[in-house]
Amino acid sequence: MQRELLEKQLREQKIELVRAIYMGPDGITRGKAFRPGELDAILESGIGLTQAQMSVTVFDHLPSLSKYQPVGEVRIRPDVDTFQVLPYLPGHARMLADVETLQGDPWELCPRSLLKDFLSRLAARGLQIQTAFENEFTLSDQTETGWEPVDQLNCFSSAAMDLASPFILPLIDALEQQGIKVEKYYPEAGPGQQEIPIRHQAGLLAADQQVVFKETVRGVALAHGYRVSFMPKISPAFAGNGCHIHFSLWDENRNLFYDPAGEFNLSGTARHFMGGILKHLPALMALTAPTTNSYRRFVERCWSSSYTCWGPDNREASVRAASGYQGQEAATVNLEYRPCDPTCNPYLALSALICAGLDGIENELDPGDPVLTDPALLSAEERRALNMNAYPTDLETALSALEQNPVLLSGLGENRITDYLTMKRAEISMIDSLGDEGERQAYEFRF
Incomplete structure (x- = not known):
């Protein structure tokens, strides 16, 4: 400007x-x-x-x-x-x-500068990444007993839209005044849970847009007497808040993840990129699911994914191959990374995904066979045959995987990762000293 x-x-x-x-x-x-x-x-x-x-x-x-x-x-x-x-x-x-x-x-240690570096690496190959962060969050209003979700209604409920409308319409207006294109709105599965998918952007603009989105959601809520939480799992009884990352690689004018002759319209580039993500998944989760609370969300049959795998339009897979819109497949086929939540730093998360994906492309990593059902419905033997591992059960396990991952250590920088591990382990120690209710108090309205 x-x-x-x-x-x-x-x-x-x-x-x-x-x-x-x-x-x-x-x-x-x-x-x-x-x-x-x-x-x-x-x-x-x-x-x-x-x-x-x-x-x-x-x-x-x-x-x-x-x-x-x-x-x-x-x-x-x-x-x-x-x-x-x-x-x-x-x-x-x-x-x-x-x-x-x-x-x-x-x-x-600047996360935004790190992402600029990775985007430069892509640009040197004639590539750019198009990305959208897809957030879920919990909307609450104040009652006599404290802050409570605005509804206890069903997923996609029209009645829930009525209850949230005094907040949602000003929010959409505020987002669009700042250049963020809102594509859809719907109440999600948890009490008071909302989702507002927004238009993808190229590279740095996508991560910046995620910061502005969260800032605006919180600011509009406060201005209208509400509060919002991006906490991944507010209650074991509620659906968790995810932040799925949709992305595709492009050259100057072509979606390189699309191949009309490929299985599920996916190119070899898309498959190799997925192969890199699946190979490095436990380490990636230290950056995309970065709180102790994040791991309470990964429960079988809760639409959050809990096993390392990929599949076409499989919402229980780590990576969903999202089908394109009819007549627009070449522009809309993309991949969706699912083990992520809104507590992540989007610059670090996107940098890590690019790092893992480039490793997959450079080494032509195979993501394996697609999973065409909920992995939880398979037997343990069937999952082993598909090389399908359960997610880390806690943040420390994911941090250890990151600490032992030479690709991410080298790509993101050892000083950066060492300091991140130190910071996150200190956070774990503090959370452990507070107990479950302390975890909620720590995370509920902080992000």
């Missing part, structure tokens, strides 16, 4: 505070706000931030084993092209930001 246009918007919209926000490895959106008169200085020099801030847990606790202690400085550098007036909060605007060194170079 040109500086003159930005300054014009600041004046006309009577903006009083501009947020420069970033998402740390912990998945929490953080930032600092400044007055419009400081715009030129902020764009030139950024905003100061201690290095240690990128290593804190969701409890704002800095692990003693972290390499990055409260000595050393980095800069929050707003990206002027991401400027948006907040339609749900008069007087406020937002810019997404990178975290840079004092010299203006990408800092080694």
Whole structure:
């Protein structure tokens, strides 16, 4: 965005505070706000931030084993092209930001800069990735006993749409004012659970859009007297909140995952990319299902997937080969990665998927046979024959898989992964000390 246009918007919209926000490895959106008169200085020099801030847990606790202690400085550098007036909060605007060194170079722990690196690797091959993050979240309003889901009705219930409408319509308006195209809306299976699929974007725009989506959902809810939770599993009795990642690889004008002659219209490139994801799945889940609560969601026959496999339109598979729309198959065939939830950092999650997928393409990894039923309906012997393993049962198991995965360690950077492991293990220790109800209090409204 040109500086003159930005300054014009600041004046006309009577903006009083501009947020420069970033998402740390912990998945929490953080930032600092400044007055419009400081715009030129902020764009030139950024905003100061201690290095240690990128290593804190969701409890704002800095692990003693972290390499990055409260000595050393980095800069929050707003990206002027991401400027948006907040339609749900008069007087406020937002810019997404990178975290840079004092010299203006990408800092080694910045997730947004990492994704830029992986997109550059794709671009060097003449490729780009189209992606959409598909979120589920729980909408609650305040009752005499506290915050409770807005409904106890059925999946896709029209009556549930009625109850959520005072929130949903302002939300759709706020999203579209910020350039996010809403494709559908429906109540999901859990009490108060909502889903709003949005239009895919290329590369960095998709991950940025995920940050803006969550910020807007939360902000509109607060503005209208509601609260939302992106917690993966609020209650054992409720359906969990997932964040499925839809993606496809493209060259300049062609979907490289589509082959009209391929099984299920999938190309060899799509199959190899899936092969990489399935090979690295336990390690990937440390980044795509990054909380202790995430692993409560992976229950058999709960539409969340719980076994390593792929299948055409199989919503109990790790990777669903999503069928294209009739007459538009070449543009709409895509893959859906399912063991992911909204507590993930989208820059890390998408970087990790690209890293695993490129390994699959480079080594022509075979994803194996498609699974054409719910894996839970197969016997243990049948699953073994298909090389179908159960997911990690907890976050520590996934972290150990990441720690032992040379492809992801090398691709994402050992310093980054070492610090991430330290941070997440400190988070596990804190959660373990709090118990189940403490886990809910920690995660329910934090993300």
